[in-house]
């Protein structure tokens with residue numbers, strides 16, 4: 001992931017977001033640091049689907065500035081471990097939430113096999129070229145049978161004209177194949193539930209305005225705005241949409257549901 005627009009969006013803007021939250025106050029931190037479009041309803045669905053419980057280790061792959069993981073720690077008492085390749089985003093997450101952050105790529109997770117109780121990967125897969133490698137790595141570090149929660153931008157058709165720089169969107173069918181190939185059973189998938197409450201949206205907008213106020217003239221800011229405008233256009237035209245997915249890791253050696261159906 002080297003596209004300059006993505007570095008702008010996921011690194012420069014991540015650092016500026018943490019600066020703005022520090023100026024505005026702590027209650028802005030979680031909404032502003034949910035940068036993969038997860039809202040409280042989506043996070044609650046994922047947390048319940050994955051049966052998060054106090055004390056369990058939740059690995060957040062592509063954690064960005066750490067909003068979703070911090071939300072899960074605050075509401076469900078999990079012990080999050082954040083994994084994120086962008087240096088300024090790692091520093092921003094550590095500054096805002098004091099959570100442990102591993103600076104690494106999702107295709108090479110520096111954790112032992114079976115060492116985490118649940119994993120999230122929210123708004124990340126469409127930014128990753130080798131989606132299968134990331135899913136395989138998550139499967140390796142998850143406890144056998146444990147849950148994976150995904151928020152994924154999916155495409156209606158395999159080719160999306162004018163996709164934002166560095167993004168490639170799987171179709172729902174391709175996503176199911178990728179999960180199966182990586183050793184996951186798909187439990188459930190839904191459209192992202194409803195809108196965020198106004199008080200959440202207003203905090204997100206206040207932080208975005210504070211960032212724009214200081215950095216509007218910066219090239220990285222213009223690139224990030226262009227990325228988000230092209231997402232808005234694609235969502236509005238129905239070419240892409242957002243899904244929440246709950247899957248569980250198959251223990252090694254157990255055939256997939258799909259192959260068991262085909263064997264019958």
Ligand SMILES: C[S@@+](CC[C@H](N)C(=O)[O-])C[C@H]1O[C@@H](n2cnc3c(N)ncnc32)[C@H](O)[C@@H]1O
Nearest residue numbers: 001010034035036062063064105106122123124
């Ligand atoms: C849209 S942001 C979502 C951030 C966070 N998950 C959230 O919901 O707030 C996508 C994140 O994926 C990260 N990312 C991109 N490629 C990655 C990879 N190969 N491995 C892990 N993370 C990656 C980016 O750096 C960025 O922080």
